[in-house]
Amino acid sequence: MVTVEDGRPVRMRGNPDHPYTRGALCVKVNRYLEQTRAPDRILHPMRRVGPKGSGRFERISWEEALEEISVRLRGIVAEHGGQAIWPYLGTGTLGYLQGCEGVAGRRFWNTLGAAKHWLNICSAAGNSGLRLTNGSAGGMDPENFAQARLILLWGTNPLTSGHHFWKFVQDAKANGAYVVAIDPIRTRTADQADQHLAIRPGTDAALALGLLNVVLAEGAQDEEFLARHAEGWEGFREEILRYPVETVAEITGIPAEDIHSLGMRLAHTRPTAIRATMGIQRNEGGGTTMRTIAAIPGVTGDWRHPGGGVSYSTSDHVHLTIDTREDLLPAPVRTLTMTRLASELAKPDSVKCLWVYAANPVGSTADSNGIRKQLEREDLFTVVMEQFPTDTVDYADIVLPATMQTEHLDLHAGYGHLYLLWNEPAAAPPGECLSTTETFRRLAAHMGMTEPALFDSDLELAESLLSSGHPSLEGITVDRLRKEGWVRMNYPEPFTPFAEGFPTESGRLRFPPPGKAYVPSLSARTAGAGPYPLTLITPAPHLFLNTSFGSNPELRRRAKDPVVLVNPADAEARGLVGGQRVRVHNAGGAFLADVEVSDRVARGVVATPKGRWPKLSPGGANPNAVVGERDADLGRGAVYHDNLVEISPA
Structure with a gap:
């Protein structure tokens, strides 16, 4: 909620009526309005005048910027083909209009025949693992953690990176829940838990198997749930038996008595809720880790209980229509991988234009030294849409000023809750900043493109997003969102997504096959x-x-x-x-x-x-x-x- 006086935002606070945030902002966002007015804010288009990496620029007009970009893009397409252009979109803006959730700008890039961008930097391994087990990366409604009796905070530190969720943990603790933090680091969250298990990095799947070994020893598996809703149980059961507590203690570095004690709690406490977020899957065995952790509530039957199951991301419960108009592609194109930026740029059939938006790869992506080396190439035309002079901006040929959250229209769906949120601009953009959607509309017009889909307004794009016809969106319209600000998608409360089956081909949870339940990290x-x-x-x-x-x-x-x-x-x-x-x-x-x-x-x-x-x-x-x-x-x-x-x- 932003308070505006004389057209200027003067105060920002959380909405106390929102069931998930309850009016709170994190320490990062508390200074957001100050950030929008920061003296180093980029307010005008700029052209490089110094060596790449020097950060030396001159101010130019939007007309000059669009003309130079148009000439360079046309030349690259004519000489090297559209696939020599890499639209490098990051998670700095998560909106469905302006950011990565809706693959902002993809219609424009398809018209040019540009390469596709595989945005794998955040959650790809975990998403893949969960979908192998459950058929969906969506799981518990995080609000339902308040009903849990045992909570495993597995490789997650919500007091730093998701504090809204912590309120539901506190509610559960007030009702007698036992909270365990499993993390290589004793974090702020671990300090507040009832128990901290300092696991060896990358061995989480082995711990999951060890805990299930205790569940089997206790005969606490939910045979009815397994018979009705799971496949591959016999093979997975044999795999579990290969991980007794003593073996798992050697692998994980956790004392055997602590593994056995937690296994006993898991065996005899319903409902058990597991919160495992993106950090846990950022290793060589990360996908399998989430695949195996997702199997736990399949064995214990926790999916049948409100307050039981696994929560990783709620994104797969969002069924908006993401229409990037694949039909606009003149031919099939290659896909370039976000975390392989340095090596992709170094290939012989290299990229000739790198267009960076909502991203800062010099500061955020693997092999930053290799990235710097490639960004120094004079034959690489680099455009960066940004709000601040990041290290990546320093290597740009053209810099385009971008809006911030309070200055553009957007539609959001958090990956930690089940609400759609409308973002109405609270103030006009400063200087000559433009939103992502407006930037691509203007560039398409300057290049003489005529495809009508390239010029859809933000409201038209929002209407399209809500047009999927999925039951979770019934009755949710742009008008309603603009009026109410936020709306919970049509999911019951409490939400037990897999109590009666799973969105797999068989309708059943798929246990990892033998030998595929633990992949040790490097x-x-x-x-x-x-x-x-x-x-x-x-x-x-x-x-x-x-x-x-x-x-x-x-x-x-x-x-x-x-x-x-x-x-x-x-x-x-x-x-x-x-x-x-x-x-x-x-x-x-x-x-x-x-x-x-x-x-x-x-x-x-x-x-x-x-x-x-x-x-x-x-x-x-x-x-x-x-x-x-x-x-x-x-x-x-x-x-x-x-x-x-x-x-x-x-």
Whole structure:
């Protein structure tokens, strides 16, 4: 909710009537209006005048920008084909009109025949694993955690990266629920849990099997649910029996008595709710991890109980029509993978135009050193649509000023709840900033395109989104959303999505086949050996949202200089002391940070938050300098928590 006086937003707060947010804003968003007026806001189109990477630009008009872009795009298409253009869209804007949820700008790119963009940076591995088991990545309504009696917060830290959800955990605790945090780091959330299990990174699927081993020993599997709603049970049962508690203790680093104790709770507590979000699947075995965790409520029958099951993302419960007009493509085109930016740009049939929007790959994507090298290419025409002068902007040929949330119209559906939300602009854009949709409308017109779908207004696009005919959207219209602000989709309360079956071909949950229930991560296979014996975890920061807000002076002041958490035993072995500046490095690169000696990380694990702008950090790098361009086992997901490093004095 934004209060506007004389056309100027003066106050922003959460809506106290909203059942999920209950009026609260996180520490990041509390300063949002301040951010819209920041002195480093990009307000006008700019053209590069210095070397790539220098960040030196001159102001130009929109007409000049559109003309230069049009000439370059036409030339690239004529000489190299449309597939030499890569529209690199990130998660900086999540709206269904202006951002990645609706694949903003795709109609325009299809008309040009540009390459497709595989947005795999966030949740792809986990989504793939869940769909293999359940047929959908959608699961529990997070609000129903209030009804749970046992809650497993598995690889998730909601007090930093999703605090609205925490209210429902508190409600459950008030009703006697037992809360367990399973995380390699003792996070803020772990501090508030009844128990913290410091798991070895990338071994979560083994723990899931070990817990189910106890459930079987207790005879606590739900035979009726298994018979009616599952397939592959006998094979999966045999797989579970291969993971007794003692074996799982060796794999995970968790004491056997703690695994057995939690297994007993899982066996005899209904409903049990599991919250496992994106961090847990950012390793080589991440897809299988979510596939196997999703099997737990299939064995225990928790899906039949309100307050039972698994919650990862609610996105698959959103059935909007995403019409990117594939029919506009002149021919089939290649798909380029987001987390492989450096290597894709380095290929012989390389990209000739990189168009970056809602993304900051120099600060957010694996192999940041390789990305910088490729962005220095003079033959790579780079356009960046941005709000602030990020490290990626510094390499642009043309910079286009983008609107922020309070300045454009959008339709949202959070991946942590079941509501559609209308975003009406609260103020006119400053300077010459344009929304994503308006930018592509103007560019299409300047290039002489005539396809009517390229010029649909934002309201027309919103109407199209709501036209799927799915029962969850019945009665939800643009007029209603504009009037009410938010509407819960048509799901019952409480919502038990798989109580009577699953959206698979057979209508049944599909257990992982034998030998496919645990894929150890790189760090789980090799940690402690070789020249890089430490596993680096890069969790979400408390004060930044990925690299969004990374230039905010107050948030940077509060965040202080980057730190790396090091277990006391690892610090002593290397002669490191608290506050010492160190170099965290591997064969791919290095970054600088200050040591914080802490038992919040187990021996062999080090941790530093993501989200820093390299150019505003010591040494000009961030943790992605040591993150490799490797894929998870499913969905080509990213591996931000599966990298081996060493630490030396700087």
